[in-house]
Amino acid sequence: MQTIFRGRHFINLEDFTKEEVDTMLEVSLDLKKKFAMGTPTPYLLHQSMFLMFFEQSTRTRNSMEAGFAQLGGHAGFLDSSSMQIAHGESAKDTAIILSRFGHAIACRYCNWGYGNKYLTEMAKWSTKPIMNLQCDLYHPFQALADLMTMKEKIGDLKRVKVSIIWAYAESHKKPISVPVSQVLLFPRYGMDVVLAHPKGWELPDWVIAQAKANAEKYGGSVTVTDNEAEAYEGAHIVIPKNWGNWVTDQTGVAASGAVAVVDDKLKAQKSWKCTEAKMATADKNVLYMHALPADRNNEVEDSVIDGPHSVVYDEAENRLHTAKGVMTLLMGGR
Ligand code: CP
Numbered sequence: 001m002q003t004i005f006r007g008r009h010f011i012n013l014e015d016f017t018k019e020e021v022d023t024m025l026e027v028s029l030d031l032k033k034k035f036a037m038g039t040p041t042p043y044l045l046h047q048s049m050f051l052m053f054f055e056q057s058t059r060t061r062n063s064m065e066a067g068f069a070q071l072g073g074h075a076g077f078l079d080s081s082s083m084q085i086a087h088g089e090s091a092k093d094t095a096i097i098l099s100r101f102g103h104a105i106a107c108r109y110c111n112w113g114y115g116n117k118y119l120t121e122m123a124k125w126s127t128k129p130i131m132n133l134q135c136d137l138y139h140p141f142q143a144l145a146d147l148m149t150m151k152e153k154i155g156d157l158k159r160v161k162v163s164i165i166w167a168y169a170e171s172h173k174k175p176i177s178v179p180v181s182q183v184l185l186f187p188r189y190g191m192d193v194v195l196a197h198p199k200g201w202e203l204p205d206w207v208i209a210q211a212k213a214n215a216e217k218y219g220g221s222v223t224v225t226d227n228e229a230e231a232y233e234g235a236h237i238v239i240p241k242n243w244g245n246w247v248t249d250q251t252g253v254a255a256s257g258a259v260a261v262v263d264d265k266l267k268a269q270k271s272w273k274c275t276e277a278k279m280a281t282a283d284k285n286v287l288y289m290h291a292l293p294a295d296r297n298n299e300v301e302d303s304v305i306d307g308p309h310s311v312v313y314d315e316a317e318n319r320l321h322t323a324k325g326v327m328t329l330l331m332g333g334r
Contacts, residue, residue: 028325143181158190166197169242187215196231
């Protein structure tokens with residue numbers, strides 16, 4: 001177990017060793033047990049933090065806000081559109097001021113080409129931990145909660161086949177940060193990761209190269225395919241979820257924003273939906289996971305997400321426990 005976390009930034013799980021990620025999971029599990037037993041956990045008493053959001057959120061905002069209150073602190077929600085950021089105040093000035101006012105700053109900024117750079121700039125100037133609540137590249141809190149859920153349900157993850165599968169959606173252009181974080185993290189636990197998507201929805205080459213290097217180091221594997229059936233076949237875990245086409249979106253408007261959500265290119269991929277028939281080709285105990293929000297009846301049939309293989313609510317609940325684990329280590333550890 002590693003114990004040196006205090007004051008560090010939490011932007012990408014790749015910045016932490018596997019042993020450190022294991023510690024995050026152990027602390028999260030301990031906090032989960034205490035939550036279930038009603039045992040107080042006042043590890044961050046009288047601390048304050050700031051939660052800055054450039055985009056909407058249900059799980060991330062509330063897991064941080066409720067989680068921090070349960071640790072004895074107070075989290076202030078900041079809508080970036082009502083901050084002086086809207087008048088052009090820099091990441092540097094914002095980070096310096098807020099870090100003087102409190103004990104941590106957490107931020108969601110998914111705009112393609114901007115989000116990660118903004119967080120990195122804040123981390124350069126903040127005297128307190130910066131936590132990534134999802135940027136254009138990474139969603140570390142989500143990937144950590146996913147990993148915790150898998151370990152709870154399956155135990156040892158070595159050689160477990162997990163398929164991260166692109167799915168059709170019309171609700172909004174979802175960032176690539178969830179599949180990127182998952183494809184980087186899961187091979188570190190020796191899993192056989194299959195990444196399946198139609199042509200045109202590739203993840204960046206450097207992500208695949210890093211994921212394969214992780215697999216090489218930890219004894220897993222990474223396979224990239226445009227064959228959806230191959231991804232479902234015999235899978236122990238499936239994660240069918242939409243992500244935007246960053247390759248074309250990066251030329252103009254943000255991947256999370258203003259271009260039309262549904263176009264002819266997207267509509268041609270409507271068959272990439274998680275159905276009961278596809279689930280029947282997976283392992284008989286297959287787990288269905290989704291970070292949520294799900295675009296029901298586009299990404300997935302109701303009978304799957306509401307069915308016996310789905311663990312989406314346990315997965316969402318673990319966002320609370322992992323958020324508390326990470327905040328405790330970064331803000332309360334030695
Ligand atoms: N999964 C996730 O990050 O959910 P929110 O967008 O609701 O925070």
